[in-house]
Amino acid sequence: MSAENKILIRQFLPVDRNAVRKICCDTADLGKPVENFFSDREIIADMLTDYYTKFEPQSTWVAVVNNEVVGYLMGCLDSGRYAQAMLWRIAPGLFCKALWRGNFLREETWRLVRIALKSLKLGGFKRNIPEKQYPAHLHIDIREEFRQRHIGRLLMERFLQQARNENVRGVQLSVRGDNFHGRKFFEKMGFNLLGEFPMVMPVGKSFRFGQTAVYGIILNSA
Numbered sequence: 632m633s634a635e636n637k638i639l640i641r642q643f644l645p646v647d648r649n650a651v652r653k654i655c656c657d658t659a660d661l662g663k664p665v666e667n668f669f670s671d672r673e674i675i676a677d678m679l680t681d682y683y684t685k686f687e688p689q690s691t692w693v694a695v696v697n698n699e700v701v702g703y704l705m706g707c708l709d710s711g712r713y714a715q716a717m718l719w720r721i722a723p724g725l726f727c728k729a730l731w732r733g734n735f736l737r738e739e740t741w742r743l744v745r746i747a748l749k750s751l752k753l754g755g756f757k758r759n760i761p762e763k764q765y766p767a768h769l770h771i772d773i774r775e776e777f778r779q780r781h782i783g784r785l786l787m788e789r790f791l792q793q794a795r796n797e798n799v800r801g802v803q804l805s806v807r808g809d810n811f812h813g814r815k816f817f818e819k820m821g822f823n824l825l826g827e828f829p830m831v832m833p834v835g836k837s838f839r840f841g842q843t844a845v846y847g848i849i850l851n852s853a
């Protein structure tokens with residue numbers, strides 16, 4: 632990468648919000664746009680980014696090239712806090728917004744609800760991951776044209792260092808079982824496979840049975 636294309640890694644700022652939301656929607660389906668299975672970007676972006684950008688922005692990192700955000704790592708150092716904020720602070724507003732925007736009149740919404748229920752029935756949300764050992768989690772996405780230039784590695788190193796400094800014991804993450812590139816990347820970054828859990832995945836207007844792979848890394852001993 633030339634000098635003018637230098638990569639800057641820095642903490643998230645409110646001015647990055649739109650760029651982060653756009654990258655999230657552009658990469659939500661195995662690195663491809665969310666429209667492959669759902670058309671309301673606003674709802675998906677709220678659901679997937681609001682906690683990190685509004686409640687824990689200090690743990691979110693962005694990669695900037697030529698003054699443009701080209702990737703992010705959204706982190707959370709305490710997944711218990713995340714669950715509480717999602718349940719009480721984010722989900723109620725999100726439900727009302729989805730209602731207001733007419734999402735519940737759309738077949739695609741009910742298809743996703745049916746898919747989630749199928750996963751629930753298969754036990755896909757019951758994960759025997761020791762939460763005390765892996766209290767932190769993350770999501771990472773890089774714009775397609777900036778992948779494989781070590782931007783993911785730089786973001787990951789920065790976040791893991793932050794978690795280490797804050798004495799977090801370990802970090803976990805979930806990735807679709809069929810995301811072979813993502814899995815290779817996490818393994819390269821030192822994560823170990825903790826388990827694979829049944830999951831039903833949207834595929835266009837249909838679905839298929841698959842797995843979610845959960846990886847973890849221990850940073851500080853107890």
Ligand SMILES: CC(C)(COP(=O)(O)OP(=O)(O)OC[C@H]1O[C@@H](n2cnc3c(N)ncnc32)[C@H](O)[C@@H]1OP(=O)(O)O)[C@@H](O)C(=O)NCCC(=O)NCCS
Nearest residue numbers: 662771772773778779780781782783784812813815816819
């Ligand atoms: C997965 C992703 C975050 C990796 O980021 P990246 O900037 O492309 O990866 P890097 O260039 O930093 O690669 C770091 C290491 O992982 C390996 N790696 C990265 N992408 C890879 C790929 N597609 N296939 C095989 N190995 C890969 C690299 O070889 C590299 O190893 P090295 O440092 O020894 O050379 C990025 O490709 C991406 O956003 N993909 C789409 C969305 C996604 O899958 N997100 C994660 C799932 S939740």
